[in-house]
Amino acid sequence: MDMRLEVVVIPVADVDRSKDFYKALGWRLDADFSAGDGFRVVQLTPPGSGGSVIFGNGVSSAEPGSAAGLYLVVSDIEAARAELTRNGAEVGEVFHDAGGVFHHAGTKDRVPGPHPERASYASFASFTDPDGNSWMVQEVTERLPGR
Missing domain, CATH: 3.10.180.10 (2,3-Dihydroxybiphenyl 1,2-Dioxygenase, domain 1)
Structure with missing residues (x-):
């Protein structure tokens, strides 16, 4: 199912x-x-x-602004960041993780700029809505098998 x-x-x-x-x-x-x-x-x-x-x-008993780990997947992280910024979001700089795969919680091991090889799933940017709910934008250019 x-x-x-x-x-x-x-x-x-x-x-x-x-x-x-x-x-x-x-x-x-x-x-x-x-x-x-x-x-x-x-x-x-x-x-x-x-x-x-x-x-x-x-519709929710959660504290306003407490949502975290919300992901938007895009094919071009820099273009997405530019569009979101142009439309009013305060988007942080594009980054990748020092380990090269996913990213650590918080800002630990963040390296400025997209992943050097533009590896799929490895470049990110983040923003919050007016209440502080946090969004992560992730670049995916090639899906993992089975996706």
């Missing part, structure tokens, strides 16, 4: 501010539903993605 991860809930403090932020990044607004009791659900999808994010009022 196929199982697809299609929605991730992110905790935010200000729904309209978050909606405006993600829309400015070029994300498609899929839904914005409200109920009379203050419940509100907003869903947006990054360009080309099969997965979406949901946030709103009453």
Whole structure:
């Protein structure tokens, strides 16, 4: 049976501010539903993605800004960084890990610039939304077998 991860809930403090932020990044607004009791659900999808994010009022008990480890996969890390920056995100510099594979937690062993051989899965940049939910942008140019 196929199982697809299609929605991730992110905790935010200000729904309209978050909606405006993600829309400015070029994300498609899929839904914005409200109920009379203050419940509100907003869903947006990054360009080309099969997965979406949901946030709103009453959809998460997590602390606003506590989501981490959210990944956007791109084919060109430098072009993606430029586009995100142009659209209002404060994106950190492109980096790779000293070990050359994935990256350590935090900023340990970060080396400035893309991976020297532009190895797939090895170049990154990061940004946060207005609440501090953290996103990692990862360059993937060639998928591992079976992907």
